[in-house]
Amino acid sequence: MELEDESYDFVVVANRLPVDSVTEADGTKGWKLSPGGLVTALEPVMRSADGAWIGWPGAADTHVDPFEHDGITMVPVSLDQTEVERYYEGFSNDTLWPLYHDVIAQPSYHREWWDSYVSVNRRFADRAASLASHGAIVWVHDYQLQLVPGMLREKRPDLTIGFFNHIPFPAYGLYSQLPWRRQILTGLLGADVIGFQRTADAGNFARAVRRLFGYETRGSSIRVPLEDGAERRSRHSRTVVARAFPISIDSASFADLAARPDVVERARQIREDLGNPKTILFGVDRLDYTKGIRHRLKAYAELLQDGRLDASETTLIQVASPSRERVAAYMELRDEIEMTVGRINGDYGSIGSAPVHYLHHGYPREEMVALYLASDVMLVTALRDGMNLVAKEYVASRIDGDGVLILSEFAGASDDLRQALLINPHDIQGVKEAIVTAVEMEPRDRKRRMRALRRKVIENDVAKWSATFLEELRRASHAGTAADTPEHETTDPQETNA
Structure with missing residues (x-):
C-alpha cells in the first residue's frame, strides 16, 4: 500500500496496533485481532468512517508495510531495540507510569529516555499527518503519545484532534517533579478534546495548566492562546475541552459468553477441580505494583492465621499475567509475590x-x-488505577445475578460501581473485614447489589463511551477557533507564578 495515495477521514494513533502476529500451522505468518475494549469500541467506527489505525507491531526492529485486517487499515510504526528500551520501557513505563500512579514506585528521570520519547512521538505524529485527509478526526491514545497532539497541531491545524488518557493524571504536587512537565502539557493542549477516566484526573490536569501557564480554565474548558510568550493573553484563542469520559467494556459480549453451555460447564469443572470449596476468591491483574496484589495476599494470609477463614473451605485464585518483565521493579515484584504465595501455601x-x-x-x-x-x-x-475493567468484566459476566465485588476506591471503576464493597487497600484490617463480609453475605443482599452493578455496566458500555467522546470531538470540530476571548487572568495569581 502506498501511503502517498491513501488518506483517511478517521485516524486512531495508539502505541500498539490492535493485532498480534501469529504463525499458522503451515508456517505462514498472519495477524489476529487483539482482545480488548478499545478495538471493540472503535471497530465499527473505523469501518464506517474510512479509518486507519497507527501503532507499533509490538516487537523491536519489525518493519511491516501497511495492511488491511478485518476491514481496518493497519499502519505499523517500527521501533528499534534502543527505542523500545528508552521510549517504551524507559520513559513510558519507568518514568511516566510510576509518576502518574502516585509514585507507588520511584520514577526514573533520564534525559536520553526523554529524547527518545520526543523522537518516537514525532514519528507517530508525522505518520498521522501524512495519512489524515483534510479536516479529518485524529484520536490519539494514552500516556506513551502525549506529545503527538501538539506536534500534529503544528503540522496540520485543519485536523480535529482528540486525546484519551487511559491512566490517572497525577496531582500537581507529584506532576511538578517531572523535568519535562511544560512540554507534556503543551503536547496535550494540542488536542481539541482531552479525555480522562475520572473527574479528579481532569481537575488535576486543569490545575497543572493554571499553575504552569496561567491559562484560564472554566468548568471543563481551557482557553489556549494562539500566540506565544508575552502575547499569551491575546483576544485570539482556542478552547480545549478536558473532562472525564470513563471507559467501559463490551458488556454484551461478556454476558453472551457467560450464557454459553461450554463456558458454564467449564466454570463447574473449575470448582470441581479445586475440590468444590465453600468459597472461591478471585483476583486477576497484570503483574504490576499498582494492582495491590501484595495487599490482598497479606489480608488473606492474616484471615487464615486468625482462623476467620478456613483453608480447607476457602481458595484464592490469583491470575497475574506477565508484564514488563525487563523492568527491574517488575522483576522484584514477581519474586516477592511468588515468595509470599509459597509461604501461605506452606503455612496453611x-x-x-x-x-x-x-x-x-x-x-x-x-x-x-x-x-x-x-x-x-x-x-x-x-x-491506583485509571479505571480497572476487570471489575466491570466480572459484573457483566454474572448473568446469574450472584457474586460479590470488592473494589478499591482508588480505581476509577469505583465512581460508578457504588454497590460494590468499597475498600482502601492500604487499610489491611479494612480489606479483611470486607472479605469476611463478602464471604458471609446473605444471598438476597448479594443479588440486590449485583443487580444494581449490572445495570450500570450494561447501560454504560464501551460503545456509549466511544460515541460520547466522538460526539464531543465533532462538536469541537464544528466550533472551530474561538475569538474575542475575555481578557482576564486566572483567579489565583499565585498559580500563574509557579
Whole structure:
C-alpha cells in the first residue's frame, strides 16, 4: 500500500496496533485481532468512517508495510531495540507510569529516555499527518503519545484532534517533579478534546495548566492562546475541552459468553477441580505494583492465621499475567509475590489442597469468563488505577445475578460501581473485614447489589463511551477557533507564578 495515495477521514494513533502476529500451522505468518475494549469500541467506527489505525507491531526492529485486517487499515510504526528500551520501557513505563500512579514506585528521570520519547512521538505524529485527509478526526491514545497532539497541531491545524488518557493524571504536587512537565502539557493542549477516566484526573490536569501557564480554565474548558510568550493573553484563542469520559467494556459480549453451555460447564469443572470449596476468591491483574496484589495476599494470609477463614473451605485464585518483565521493579515484584504465595501455601496448605492457586500467565476470554462465573468473590485491590475493567468484566459476566465485588476506591471503576464493597487497600484490617463480609453475605443482599452493578455496566458500555467522546470531538470540530476571548487572568495569581 502506498501511503502517498491513501488518506483517511478517521485516524486512531495508539502505541500498539490492535493485532498480534501469529504463525499458522503451515508456517505462514498472519495477524489476529487483539482482545480488548478499545478495538471493540472503535471497530465499527473505523469501518464506517474510512479509518486507519497507527501503532507499533509490538516487537523491536519489525518493519511491516501497511495492511488491511478485518476491514481496518493497519499502519505499523517500527521501533528499534534502543527505542523500545528508552521510549517504551524507559520513559513510558519507568518514568511516566510510576509518576502518574502516585509514585507507588520511584520514577526514573533520564534525559536520553526523554529524547527518545520526543523522537518516537514525532514519528507517530508525522505518520498521522501524512495519512489524515483534510479536516479529518485524529484520536490519539494514552500516556506513551502525549506529545503527538501538539506536534500534529503544528503540522496540520485543519485536523480535529482528540486525546484519551487511559491512566490517572497525577496531582500537581507529584506532576511538578517531572523535568519535562511544560512540554507534556503543551503536547496535550494540542488536542481539541482531552479525555480522562475520572473527574479528579481532569481537575488535576486543569490545575497543572493554571499553575504552569496561567491559562484560564472554566468548568471543563481551557482557553489556549494562539500566540506565544508575552502575547499569551491575546483576544485570539482556542478552547480545549478536558473532562472525564470513563471507559467501559463490551458488556454484551461478556454476558453472551457467560450464557454459553461450554463456558458454564467449564466454570463447574473449575470448582470441581479445586475440590468444590465453600468459597472461591478471585483476583486477576497484570503483574504490576499498582494492582495491590501484595495487599490482598497479606489480608488473606492474616484471615487464615486468625482462623476467620478456613483453608480447607476457602481458595484464592490469583491470575497475574506477565508484564514488563525487563523492568527491574517488575522483576522484584514477581519474586516477592511468588515468595509470599509459597509461604501461605506452606503455612496453611495440606496434601491435595492449596489455599492459593497462583497462575503467572494470561488466559483467553472464554476461560476468564468461566473463572468469573466460578468465583464467589472478586478482589480488586488496586492502589491506583485509571479505571480497572476487570471489575466491570466480572459484573457483566454474572448473568446469574450472584457474586460479590470488592473494589478499591482508588480505581476509577469505583465512581460508578457504588454497590460494590468499597475498600482502601492500604487499610489491611479494612480489606479483611470486607472479605469476611463478602464471604458471609446473605444471598438476597448479594443479588440486590449485583443487580444494581449490572445495570450500570450494561447501560454504560464501551460503545456509549466511544460515541460520547466522538460526539464531543465533532462538536469541537464544528466550533472551530474561538475569538474575542475575555481578557482576564486566572483567579489565583499565585498559580500563574509557579
